[in-house]
Structure formats: structure tokens, C-alpha cells
Amino acid sequence: MSSMALQPDRGSQSPAQTSPALSGVWVAVAAITMSFAAFTSSLIIRQASGNDWRHLALPGILYLNTVILLASSLTVETARRKGISSLASMRFWLHLTLTLGAAFLAGQAFAWHRLRTEGLYLATSPNSSFFYVLTVLHALHILGGLCAFIYVIRRTASASLWRVAAIDAAAVYWHFLAGLWVYLLLVLRTRL
Amino acid sequence: MSDASAPVAHQHAAPTGLLRKYVFSLDHKMIGKQYYGLALVSVFLGMILSWLMRFHLVWTNAAIPGLRLLSKNGAPGGVMTPEYYLSLLTMHGTLMVFFVLTNAPFAGFGNYFLPIQIGAEDMAFPRFNMMSFWVTFVAFLVLIASFFIPDGPPISGWTAYAPLSAVGKDAGPGLAWGQNLWAISIGLFCVGQLLGSLNFIATTLDLRTKGMTLSRLPISTWAWFITSCIGLLAFAVLLPACVLLILDRVAGTSFFIPAGLVISDHLQPHSGGSPLLWQHLFWFFGHPEVYIAIVPAMGIVSHILMASMRKPLLSVKVVYGSMIAIGFLSYMVWGHHMFLSGMNPFSALVFSFPTLIITIPATIITMIWIGSIYGANLRFHTPALFSLGFVSVFVAGGVSGFFLAQPSLDIYLHGTYFVVGHFHMVMGVAAIFGILAGTYFWFPKMSGRMMNDTLGKIHFWLTFIGVYCIFMPFHFLGFAGNVRRYSTFVDDYLQPLLPLHKFISIAAFLTGAAQLIFLYNLIYSRFKGAPAPENPWEATSLEWSTTSPPPFDNFGGRHVVVKRGPNEYGVDGAHGDFIMQDSPEPEPAAGD
Ligand code: HEM
Numbered sequence: 206m207s208s209m210a211l212q213p214d215r216g217s218q219s220p221a222q223t224s225p226a227l228s229g230v231w232v233a234v235a236a237i238t239m240s241f242a243a244f245t246s247s248l249i250i251r252q253a254s255g256n257d258w259r260h261l262a263l264p265g266i267l268y269l270n271t272v273i274l275l276a277s278s279l280t281v282e283t284a285r286r287k288g289i290s291s292l293a294s295m296r297f298w299l300h301l302t303l304t305l306g307a308a309f310l311a312g313q314a315f316a317w318h319r320l321r322t323e324g325l326y327l328a329t330s331p332n333s334s335f336f337y338v339l340t341v342l343h344a345l346h347i348l349g350g351l352c353a354f355i356y357v358i359r360r361t362a363s364a365s366l367w368r369v370a371a372i373d374a375a376a377v378y379w380h381f382l383a384g385l386w387v388y389l390l391l392v393l394r395t396r397l
Numbered sequence: 398m399s400d401a402s403a404p405v406a407h408q409h410a411a412p413t414g415l416l417r418k419y420v421f422s423l424d425h426k427m428i429g430k431q432y433y434g435l436a437l438v439s440v441f442l443g444m445i446l447s448w449l450m451r452f453h454l455v456w457t458n459a460a461i462p463g464l465r466l467l468s469k470n471g472a473p474g475g476v477m478t479p480e481y482y483l484s485l486l487t488m489h490g491t492l493m494v495f496f497v498l499t500n501a502p503f504a505g506f507g508n509y510f511l512p513i514q515i516g517a518e519d520m521a522f523p524r525f526n527m528m529s530f531w532v533t534f535v536a537f538l539v540l541i542a543s544f545f546i547p548d549g550p551p552i553s554g555w556t557a558y559a560p561l562s563a564v565g566k567d568a569g570p571g572l573a574w575g576q577n578l579w580a581i582s583i584g585l586f587c588v589g590q591l592l593g594s595l596n597f598i599a600t601t602l603d604l605r606t607k608g609m610t611l612s613r614l615p616i617s618t619w620a621w622f623i624t625s626c627i628g629l630l631a632f633a634v635l636l637p638a639c640v641l642l643i644l645d646r647v648a649g650t651s652f653f654i655p656a657g658l659v660i661s662d663h664l665q666p667h668s669g670g671s672p673l674l675w676q677h678l679f680w681f682f683g684h685p686e687v688y689i690a691i692v693p694a695m696g697i698v699s700h701i702l703m704a705s706m707r708k709p710l711l712s713v714k715v716v717y718g719s720m721i722a723i724g725f726l727s728y729m730v731w732g733h734h735m736f737l738s739g740m741n742p743f744s745a746l747v748f749s750f751p752t753l754i755i756t757i758p759a760t761i762i763t764m765i766w767i768g769s770i771y772g773a774n775l776r777f778h779t780p781a782l783f784s785l786g787f788v789s790v791f792v793a794g795g796v797s798g799f800f801l802a803q804p805s806l807d808i809y810l811h812g813t814y815f816v817v818g819h820f821h822m823v824m825g826v827a828a829i830f831g832i833l834a835g836t837y838f839w840f841p842k843m844s845g846r847m848m849n850d851t852l853g854k855i856h857f858w859l860t861f862i863g864v865y866c867i868f869m870p871f872h873f874l875g876f877a878g879n880v881r882r883y884s885t886f887v888d889d890y891l892q893p894l895l896p897l898h899k900f901i902s903i904a905a906f907l908t909g910a911a912q913l914i915f916l917y918n919l920i921y922s923r924f925k926g927a928p929a930p931e932n933p934w935e936a937t938s939l940e941w942s943t944t945s946p947p948p949f950d951n952f953g954g955r956h957v958v959v960k961r962g963p964n965e966y967g968v969d970g971a972h973g974d975f976i977m978q979d980s981p982e983p984e985p986a987a988g989d
């Protein structure tokens with residue numbers, strides 16, 4: 206059951222009006238940003254430190270994946286807005302987001318497969334190392350986002366009050382991951 | 398899937414099963430005690446390791462009974478090899494910095510008291526909170542496991558400098574699986590701290606009770622909040638560093654290992670990596686980490702000082718501001734650990750400047766403490782003594798920082814015991830004093846029983862004198878050129894220093910033994926101590942307006958409403974010279 210119902214006056218009683226789920230997500234976004242900033246700085250330093258940096262031709266599928274992920278950002282936003290009026294249509298858009306997210310992961314897996322068939326493994330060169338590290342870690346975060354959506358979908362079945370904060374939080378996280386992916390793609394593409 | 402992110406605090410009923418109550422507890426109070434317990438185990442382990450090292454340093458050829466059992470290869474016949482000395486050194490540092498100085502003042506006390514001090518019933522995400530402790534606990538087990546593998550613990554120090562830490566078994570004992578375990582352990586530790594920090598931040602922002610504005614937060618809560626902001630960003634950098642280190646070690650990548658490295662006659666199959674990169678990542682975390690250890694202690698000590706001086710600090714707001722400034726600046730100074738790393742000497746100059754700047758807020762805070770204590774009518778109970786002790790060792794250890802911050806002086810001092818003296822005083826001992834002050838202060842609330850004050854005072858004086866005897870001479874040793882990280886001192890120029898080393902070792906044994914008084918007091922009082930009243934120190938923050946120990950939901954169903962700031966000491970209250978934060982009594986008329 207909604208735990209909100211246990212304490213009807215909680216919201217009005219507290220001086221802070223935001224929900225912990227939403228604050229929590231923003232805090233998580235800050236931490237993840239910091240981690241990827243650390244990876245990016247490492248990439249820059251590593252590039253300068255050796256003469257073994259060979260640029261990597263990115264598999265074309267990555268661009269398709271980008272489009273899919275950005276589309277899923279739109280669908281989750283639609284779900285969030287629909288949710289205010291219609292639970293059913295919100296669930297529909299969430300399922301669509303889930304599917305797009307899964308498609309993105311499949312696409313990423315295909316990209317890794319392509320690189321391997323070209324003989325580019327994790328330890329082959331610093332570029333391939335960074336490619337795998339950054340894309341795999343991003344994919345893990347995407348996986349976390351998918352779990353969050355499954356959770357939200359399951360919650361929409363029961364607690365109606367509650368879902369609003371949860372879907373807002375999940376949507377913020379998802380938009381962030383889309384933005385992060387575009388950033389990573391640019392970093393990996395650029396011939397620094 | 399569960400309520401991990403449900404938006405209210407009161408989301409789980411009081412647990413009934415033993416497992417839910419004591420082991421996989423969601424209650425922030427139990428989790429706080431678990432962190433504290435883990436820190437307590439770690440601190441005694443770490444101390445025993447330091448005894449072994451101090452013994453070996455001065456009685457190099459004497460066997461230590463039983464050491465052979467710990468490691469056949471590392472201590473054949475009970476005499477440790479130089480490599481095993483380094484293994485113990487690594488474990489000592491790692492246990493102390495991560496599992497003691499981060500766990501106790503921040504995660505331990507913070508978990509227990511932050512929600513109560515803001516009038517909440519629990520943390521924002523109790524399940525994340527439980528996970529945070531258990532991940533930390535697994536990290537501890539993984540670290541300790543390295544004692545029991547044939548390889549032994551790694552020899553690369555708590556800073557795990559690459560390439561030594563990255564190349565694997567060719568480089569020495571402990572660098573095969575021992576170092577893997579270390580890297581995995583620290584990676585897990587980061588995850589635990591990230592979950593914890595996230596919780597602290599969301600809780601402070603969103604779960605404050607009615608009337609608890611940010612400016613009415615007690616200073617200890619401010620300190621935990623600032624620390625969680627520092628920790629969030631610092632551990633978010635150490636985690637990637639650990640990932641890259643593990644990959645270098647097990648997957649054959651070359652992030653940290655340069656080309657053409659020959660170790661033990663083996664050409665390492667790596668190319669182009671940058672050992673300096675590890676140092677940058679590590680110290681970008683490492684310097685903020687020292688503030689993660691000390692800022693909560695500053696908060697705890699300020700909190701206790703006000704309750705024992707019976708008046709607010711000269712300016713609490715300036716202390717908040719200085720702590721925030723320290724938080725920001727702590728991210729700009731990491732290079733002062735790398736003056737001799739081979740980075741561009743110009744960078745040394747660049748890092749020296751903010752390092753000197755960061756001494757300003759630290760000095761301001763100390764001046765405010767000292768200025769406030771001056772002329773105050775102190776109540777000299779044990780928590781107050783340890784708080785005063787904190788101020789003393791923090792100053793004594795901080796002063797050496799000014800020397801180290803100058804690249805030209807640091808060239809001489811960097812590799813010596815001077816640095817060891819500096820950080821043990823300013824971080825190790827100071828934060829431990831903060832923990833001890835907090836323990837004596839909050840134990841009545843946590844257990845419902847008072848600790849013995851006489852034993853506490855004896856413990857204080859022995860410890861206070863002891864730590865000065867141990868760590869002050871380190872500075873002189875450093876000036877005399879005594880190198881650090883050596884397992885024996887055989888060079889001629891070090892011979893005159895040996896008597897001083899002997900003195901330090903004996904002081905270390907005695908001071909360590911004095912901690913048994915504390916342990917005894919802790920355990921005895923837990924079961925036999927005098928029952929604690931609700932507010933034994935006549936303090937004002939919310940934890941003192943509930944029972945000792947607090948009920949499961951902290952306030953027994955009462956919705957506390959905060960009426961005033963936390964520093965109402967030296968006023969004309971209904972119950973004495975203080976007014977509780979949630980007390981309904983009116984403000985005393987001005988001029989009273
Ligand atoms: C007064 C301000 C401070 C200044 C200017 C300062 C400066 C420095 C410098 C320059 C070093 C590097 C020395 C070297 O490796 O050659 C150093 C080391 C260190 N400092 Fe400080 N420090 C200050 C305060 C603190 C505080 C408050 C803490 C902890 C709470 C701390 C903990 C440490 C530690 C742990 C190390 C050595 C780590 C290692 O090499 O293993 N310092 N300090």
C-alpha cells in the first residue's frame with residue numbers, strides 16, 4: 206500500500222516540499238557525472254602519455270542506437286505527461302520506453318560484437334580499452350534505468366498517489382543517460 | 398523490488414525477527430551502530446598491525462611469537478621480511494583511513510544521529526542504507542581475506558601507487574591476488590559510501606521536520622551534510638580509478654603501466670600507460686578523503702564544545718561557511734601530494750597556492766574554537782576533554798601542513814617521517830579524538846546507560862599524553878632525514894635516531910594498552926552502567942528530547958516541531974541555562 210497514506214500530513218508538515226526520490230536522482234546524477242568526468246580526464250591524459258593511440262572507426266550501428274535512445278527519452282516524457290490524466294496510456298508509453306531501451310542495449314551488444322570480429326578487444330589498444338569501458342558502464346546504467354521502469358510500471362498498478370514522484374525520478378535519470386550517451390559518443394568520435 | 402525509493406521516511410514497521418532487527422536492519426540507528434562496530438573492530442586490528450610494525454622497527458631481529466602463524470612466507474621464524482612489513486603497512490593504512498576514519502565519524506554517528514537531529518523517523522532510503530552497510534562489510538571481508546591467501550596482503554601502501562600496484566606478481570609479494578582483493582575491496586567500499594552519501598543528502602534536504610530550517614540544523618548535521626557532498630564526488634572518482642586498476646591487472650589493458658617496463662627480468666606486456674594518471678585520480682579522491690575524515694569530527698566537537706561551554710561558538714555561521722569553503726577547496730589541492738611525482742614543476746607551484754589558501758578556513762575554525770573556549774565556564778566531563786584534545790592535536794598536526802605546502806620544503810620532507818607525523822596528528826589522532834568525544838557524549842543516548850566518567854578521564858589523559866609522545870617525535874625524525882616506508886634502519890646516519898624510535902615504540906605500546914580501558918568502559922557500561930536520563934548533558938538538539946535509547950520511530954509517534962536554533966545555551970530557560978529546539982517555551986525577553 207502507499208506509505209503516503211500512513212502519514213497524510215507529512216507533506217504539509219515538512220518545510221521541504223520536494224520528494225526524496227527526485228532529490229536522490231539528482232544526487233545520483235551528480236555522482237555519475239563526476240565518475241564519467243574522471244574517465245574522460247583519464248582518456249585525455251592517457252592519450253598524451255603514450256604513442257600507441259590509434260583512432261578507432263566506430264561501428265555505424267552506434268548512430269542508430271543514438272536515435273533509438275533519444276526517441277526513448279521522448280517516449281518517457283510522453284508517459285510522464287500522460288500519467289497525470291490516464292494511467293493506461295502512461296503504462297503504454299512506459300512499455301514503449303522499455304522496449305526502446307532494450308533495443309538500445311541490443312544495438313550496443315551488436316557494436317561490441319562488430320569490434321570483436323575486427324579483432325579489437327578490450328586490451329588491444331588504449332582506444333578500444335576506453336571504448337569498451339565507457340560503453341559497458343553506460344550500458345550498466347541503462348540496465349539500472351530499465352529496472353526502474355519495470356518498478357514504476359508495477360507500482361502504477363497499486364499506489365496511485367505514489368507513482369508521480371517515482372516516474373519523475375526515473376524520467377530525470379533516463380534523460381540524463383541519453384545526454385550522457387551523446388556526450389560519450391562525441392568523446393569517442395573526436396580525434397583529440 | 399521494494400520501497401527503496403519510496404518518498405517518506407516512515408515506511409517500515411518495527412521489525413520483529415532477530416535477523417531484521419540486528420542483521421539486515423533497515424533502522425538507521427542499528428545501521429549506525431553496525432558501522433561503528435565495524436570501525437571498532439578495524440581500529441583494534443589496525444592498532445595491532447601498528448604494534449607489529451613498531452616492534453619490528455626497533456627490535457629488528459627479534460621474533461614475534463605467533464607471527465609465523467599469520468604468514469609462513471612473510472614471517473619465517475616469526476621475524477617479518479621487509480616485504481611483509483610493507484604488507485602490514487598497507488593493511489594498517491587501508492583499515493584506518495577507510496574502515497575507521499570514514500566509517501565511524503561519518504557513516505556511524507551520522508547514520509544514528511542525522512535523522513534524529515532533523516526530526517525524521519528514518520533515512521530517505523532505508524534499503525539503500527542497509528545495502529550501504531552490507532556492501533561495506535563485504536569490502537572489509539574481502540580486504541581481510543588477503544591475510545589468508547599464500548600471497549599475503551599487497552605491499553603498495555594505502556595509496557596503491559601504480560605501476561607497482563598494476564603489474565602483478567612480478568613486482569613482489571601480495572601483488573598478485575592480494576592487490577586484486579585490495580582493489581575489489583576499495584571499489585566496493587566506494588559503492589557503499591556513494592549509497593550512504595546519497596541517503597544523507599536526500600534525507601537532509603527532504604525529511605526535515607516542521608520548523609527545522611537549514612539554519613536551525615545542529616552543527617553536527619551540517620558537518621555530516623557537507624561531508625556527504627564531499628564524499629559523493631570523491632568516491633565517484635576513486636571508483637573509476639579502481640575499475641581501471643582492476644582492468645590493468647586482470648584484463649591486460651594499459652591505463653597505468655608504461656611501455657617497456659622490465660620488472661624482475663620480465664618485460665611487462667603493456668604499453669603507453671601513465672603511472673601519474675593513477676596518482677592524479679587517487680589524490681583527487683585522497684585529499685577530499687582527509688576532509689571526509691575530519692569535517693564530521695569538527696562538527697561533533699563543535700556540538701560537544703557548545704554543550705560543555707554553555708554558550709554558542711563565537712560565530713557558528715562562520716564555521717559553517719568555513720566548512721563549506723574547505724569542501725570546495727579540497728578539490729583543488731590534490732597535487733600537493735605529488736610535488737615529487739615527476740609532474741611539471743610549474744604544477745607544483747599551482748597546487749601550492751590553493752593549499753595555502755585552504756589553511757585559512759581551517760585556521761578560522763580553530764580560532765573560533767579557541768576564542769570561544771577562552772574565558773568559558775567549561776564543564777570538564779570526558780566528552781569535553783576529548784573535544785579540547787581534538788583542538789589541540791588538530792592544531793599541532795595542522796601546523797606542519799604549512800611546511801609541506803611549500804614545494805621547496807617538501808622536496809626534503811616528502812619521503813620522511815615528517816609527513817607521517819603530520820597526517821597522523823592532523824587526521825588520524827584528531828579524527829579518533831572526535832570519535833571518542835562523540836562516543837562518550839552519545840553513548841548514553843545510544844545505549845541508555847552512562848559511561849564511567851572517571852575511567853573516561855584516565856583514558857583521556859593517558860591517550861592525550863601518549864599520542865604526543867608517539868607522533869611529535871616523528872616530525873624531528875623527518876627533519877633528521879629519517880625515510881618513511883622502511884622496515885629497518887640500518888644506515889649509519891640513522892643510528893643516532895634509534896633511541897628515539899625505541900621511545901616511540903614503547904609509547905605506542907602503552908598508549909595502545911590504554912585503549913583497553915576504553916574498551917572495558919564501553920562493554921561494562923553497556924550492561925552495568927548507570928541508567929542514562931533523557932538529556933544528561935543538558936544539550937539542546939532533538940536527539941536529547943527523546944528517550945535514551947530512542948524508540949524505533951525515534952520520537953514515539955510524536956511529531957516534533959522545531960521552534961528555534963540549536964545553540965540556545967547561556968539563556969534563561971525553564972529547565973536551566975538552555976532551551977531545547979522543540980521546547981514550546983517563549984523566547985526569553987531580550988536583555989535577560
Ligand atoms: C593546514 C592545512 C594542511 C596543509 C597545508 C596540508 C598539507 C599537506 C601536504 C603538502 C602534504 C603532502 C606531503 C608529502 O607527501 O610530501 C600533506 C600530506 C597529508 N595530509 Fe595534510 N595538510 C593540511 C591539513 C591536513 C588535514 C586536515 C588532514 C586530515 C584530516 C591532512 C591529512 C594528510 C594526509 C593523510 C597526508 C599524507 C598522505 C600520504 O602521503 O600517505 N592534512 N598535507
Ligand SMILES: [Cu+2]
Nearest residue numbers: 684731733734
Ligand atoms: Cu592533501
